[in-house]
Amino acid sequence: MKKHVLIPLNENKLPLFIETIGFNPVQETITRPNGYPYYHWIQTVSGQGSILFQNQQINLTANNGFLLLPHMQHSYRNEQSDSTPWETLYITFGGMMVKEILITLELYQSTFFHWEQEAPISTFIMDILKQSDETTDSFSIRASSHVYEFLLLLKKYGKTYKSSLKETNNLNTLYSLIDWMKSQLSNPDVGLDEMALFINTSKRHLNSLFQKNFHVTPYAYFVNLRIQQSKKLLLENNDTTIGEIAEQVGFRSTSHFVATFRKMVGIPPEKYRHLNGVI
Secondary structure, X not given: OEEEXXXXXXXXXXXXXXXXXEEEOOOOOEEEOOOOOOEEEEEEEEOOEEEEEOOEEEEEOEOEEEEEOXXXXXXXXXXXXXXXXXXXXXXXXXXXXXXXXXXHOOOOOOEEEEOOOOOHHHOHHXXXXXXXXXXXXXXXXXXXXXXXXXXXXXXXXXXXXXXXXXXXXXXXXXXXXXXXXXXXXXXXXXXXXXXXXXXXXOHHHHHHHHHHHXXXXXXXXXXXXXXXXXXXXXXXXXXXXXXXXXXXXXXXXXXXXXXXXXXXXXXXXXXXXXXXXXX
């Protein structure tokens, strides 16, 4: 088995990182009743395996893969004889921005993917492993960029089988809500009432639907979008005051913005600005 463990010491501060990446020429049976702590991708190189997820058995042949969100119960195994190994490629990853990126790319769900043989996603992980063999800098920023490139390839070339029309419509509705949220970051009057009104549903149903799909409340997600935008503004122009930035991302008071920023980022906005070289 060719396996690289790349997890850095400061993982909690990185937007994206690779935990492990590897090629397994003889994939063994794996059972995880509590899931895996990171995002987990597995794909078939040759042979045939299957993954058991939410009481459904899904076969994985060549040009097939499965993306698993953290802590989702699952198991997988070789579906052929012992003399015919199931060869797999895998990557596990995490990071501060991974959920936001997956939601933006409409990939935030545990699901099966398939793609055409000539699609670059077929060889992408193996190409990374070959590059890793040629360099001693396993902890470089390249590992983070590899995760992002992989997710873009999955979005572009990966095809999914939707489990139901209702589920597809629900996700489309939530993605349209997220787009609307991004256009309303400076509006201090946006709350759960306005979000529910935008998609023409009740607040209770919105909360339930959003948490079921994204494991976070819609308002908490909206606040996170505001803080991410404030980070960009803090670094773009040092002449902009903290109070002005607070107003631009929808906070009615500077003190509330500073307290929220400190709680979510770990440091106040002024220190964040200085630590990133903006003086």
